[in-house]
Structure formats: C-alpha cells, structure tokens
Amino acid sequence: MDKEEIQEIASKCLSCNAKPCRKGCPLTNDITEFIKCIKKEKYREAYEILLDTTILQPICGRICPHKKQCQGSCIKGIKGDAVDIGKLETFIGDMAIENNWPIKKIDEKLKNKKVAIIGGGPAGITACAYLARRGFSVKIFEKHNNIGGLLVHGIPDFRLPRKVIKETIQKVLDLGIEIATNQELGVNLKLDELEKEYDAILLCFGANISSKMNIEGEDLKRCIWRK
C-alpha cells in the first residue's frame, strides 16, 4: 500500500479518548496514538509506539484476527466500517524493515543475567526481544532446525510470506540473541542442566498437537489427514 492509501485509512480514525480499540487488542497496542502519528506522517514515532507492546508488527498486521479484536472494538464499526487497523500496522512494520529501524535496547544493566527460552515460536521470540531490550543475555533453544514455530510450520506462505517472517525475526536477533537449534526438551535438552547455567528458564513451546477428528483409523500408521 502506498502512503496515500494509508493516509486515507488513518483519516477515518476519530482518535477516541476512551481507546476502545486498544482494549480489544490482546497486546494492548496503543492504536489510537500510533494512528495519530501516521496522520502526522510521523511513521518512525508510530513504529516506536507499537514497539512498546509488539515486536511482530508486520506479522500481526497480516494474520491477527483483527475483526474479532481491535477492529471489532473500533467505534466506527458500530455504524459502518471499522478503521482497517491491520493494514496500518502492516504498513508500519514493513516500513521499519525497509528502513532498518532497529529494536533499540532500553538498558544494559542486566547483561550478567542469563535467560534460556525453550521454544522459538512467536511467544519465545517476543519474550526474548523484550528481555534483550531490558539487557538480559538470552538464548533460544528450538527443537526444529530453524526458529519461527507456528509462523513457519503452521501458516501458509500466501498468508504470511516467509520473507516477512525472516526479516522480522532478524530484527530481534540483531539484539544479540543466541540460538541453539535441534534442541528438544526431554530428548537432548535437560531442565536440570539448564538450571545450573541460567538464572531463569522460560517455557514457550506452545500447543503444537493437532486437534483430533475422533474417527476410526485416524491413528493408523501412514494415515495422514489433510484439510
């Protein structure tokens, strides 16, 4: 989308004092304020506002169920179309990548504190970004040979291009995060060993077991169910 289209979307926002859209966002993104910045063409400031609560802007902008969340709570939706918040967030996230706007560190005081994050999906990546911003030394342990989790293994490319995932994650890794892949808890990774080395361990492996259809034969060997 170009800036003209983005300005047209942003111009529909009423800058509501009560911020109902923010209340509808599970991350509590300050949507009202970031849209105000977009209206003034202060795109970098809009990015910094989003950064307070999300480091996955280009991803959330594309795949969040906005109609049930922020857009579903937008006052404009009562009599007409809600503000298309997803497109605005995507635009800012993509702009941050194109312009190499970093995720800045807030302080370095805690760099002697080490945190192990088990699971390199969206939760693990987000947690490590905010910990690293605060100065912690963070390492992600991931069971697959690449990080991204559900973003990579559960969402098709046409909905979420791999390039967007890769570039978004790279911005987080630029904070100086270490990664160890092919590390599976309980297999070649042991909690008691991690406890000796790390000050804290965060378990972020998500819910990655598929729902069952509960039909006869679905557990048979070589039986694969595809949508």
Ligand code: SF4
């Ligand atoms: S509720 Fe809608 S109109 Fe009001 S500030 Fe949020 S996005 Fe803008």
